[in-house]
Amino acid sequence: MAEVQKMKLGSQGLEVSVQGLGCAGIVRPPKPEDEMIALIHHAINSGITFLDTSDIYGPFTSEILVGKALKGGMREKVQLATKFGLISADGKIEVRGDPAYVRAACEASLKRLDVDCIDLYYQHRVDTSVPIEVTVGELKKLVEEGKIKYIGLSEASATTIKRAHAVHPITAVQMEWSLWTRDLEEEIVPTCRELGIGIVAYSPLGRGFFSLGAKVVENFYEGDYRKNIPRFLPENLEHNKHVFERVSDMAARKGCTASQLALAWVHHQGDDVYPIPGTSKINNLNQNIAALTVKLTPDEMAELESYASADNVKGDRTWTKTFSWMDSDTPPLSSWQSS
Template sequence: MATLVRRIKLGSQGLEVSAQGLGCMGMSAFYGPPKPDEDMIALIHHAVDSGITLLDTSDMYGPHTNEVLLGKALKDGWREKVELASKFGINFMDGKREIRGDPEYVRAACEGSLKRLGVDCIDLYYQHRIDTKLPIEVTMGELKKLVEEGKIKYIGLSEASASTIRRAHAVHPITAVQLEWSLWTRDAEEEVIPTCRELGIGIVAYSPLGRGFLSSGPKMVENFTKDDFRQYMPRFQPENIEHNKLVFERVSEIATKKGCTPAQLALAWVHHQGDDVCPIPGTTKIENLNQNIGALSVKLTSEEIAELESLVSADIVKGDRYGALSSTWKNSETPPLSSWKPE
């Protein structure tokens, strides 16, 4: 099968990936019940055959079951065809969520992921959320050791502020920062994205389709199952969704003019942000995967980009992207290294 996906350099340490990746979370967790393994393995193999080689998972998806799924999918020669990304840092203890970046935890999490994935080395290993109880330099010190030991190749951060990225990068080069970036989530453009570009760090855009809203519109809310966590997110609440449907309607109008789907238009917008950006839309359906790959062929003029951005400006979207107590880059500052006393 001819590859349909171009390759890009992610960051400046030598990692090369497909220009579009595959977010695997929804196969196992958070967006409704887990999907059958054999269907998801077929989907992953189809993605790789089509040229999508960056596969994104985390130890907290399940927890653990998504990594086990990828481990099964990567047997029998598939491992060599992909760049594998996983994450650590969100730990579930007695039903409570805690964020950890202490060296002992970092190492144990990495060993656990290697085992579940059935691999000797993880290509890109992210800190999923920043542990604000200890200096970022402490976490990075252990990640640097894991690179030196050959257990991980490249280090990433997810939902980290500009100053956290800068401090981490001074300990060991950061290859990629994963952040939410789409037509309806653009807050990272102010400071985080320029910092990544200044330091030569690649950008991995998660939820580039607005958690499905930019492909399905407001009707998606009617299909949420009881274990779909989107039902608790501010933007999907009744008082906001009614307003936010305007965003979908405007994207749909332009997509119709372009002869593509709203999802393809929204993804194409992310692709047009630069060759240092790799969106990782997730899906559990082969037809949606094919549609997402089709977004790489949608070309936008600077006028069309400006029109899209003016129609979907920040003041049009109602509701935060996460609930008030969630950890994001906005509250990811860590104490100075000088304040840390190892136990």
């Protein structure tokens, strides 16, 4: 099996495995707890020590399961990331970043995970009604109190990242980044690199598309959020399936799978990029680790990118702008102070 190296994430000292494990799929849909704990243990024993969860996964059940998996000396072996800010209520999702909520969410996550400290605590989505300085100000207090070690943002605009970083150093920004999702490359990536912030790539396999192509929709479960993503709607998927076919053809030439090729492409974006593919199957986890051995030349990178260019992909990556960095700027701090 490929060796999973550790590298610094951001410039504040956090060191993680170069590939993480996204922990949404271990509870969506619900799965046997003992099997998912075995999966997490297998990941850790294989060198994947960067675990990424959130209070919204389940909700709550992913954090509880990860907490159980870290019993018996496993906690010391991992870098644990979780998130706050999304609340599921009455079929709708609300975003909150006010100080009282930030603190309450952190306390609740610590209890569910059954840990004393969270290594990396992200704002899952930006609350556009609260100045980012206010949210990060509360996170800074949690750092000072020893409840969290490092602060992260997810789906934040370049302006928001800069404003947040001025209050307290941001260690990581988590963004969707894959062969067919590249909207962050123009503004977000340069901003993170300028500030010394690590980039954590979620959905590096295109939410399953680069594993199964158009067949991925056959695996969608009842209530699967992907059913609402425009790229997976029938009229767009019929077009997009050709992207997967081209990637698969190239993978066959390279002697790997399409998902390994897509994952290797993300790894080749730079030493400051850490993909966190999720899976609930040990075989898939092993395949993802093996992607670390796939090497790509600049010409191969360009060829891959041409297959999945914006012109060749139909449909947006999200079903609402609430979940995109493009609509995540917050009011100025003065508006909060004067209210």
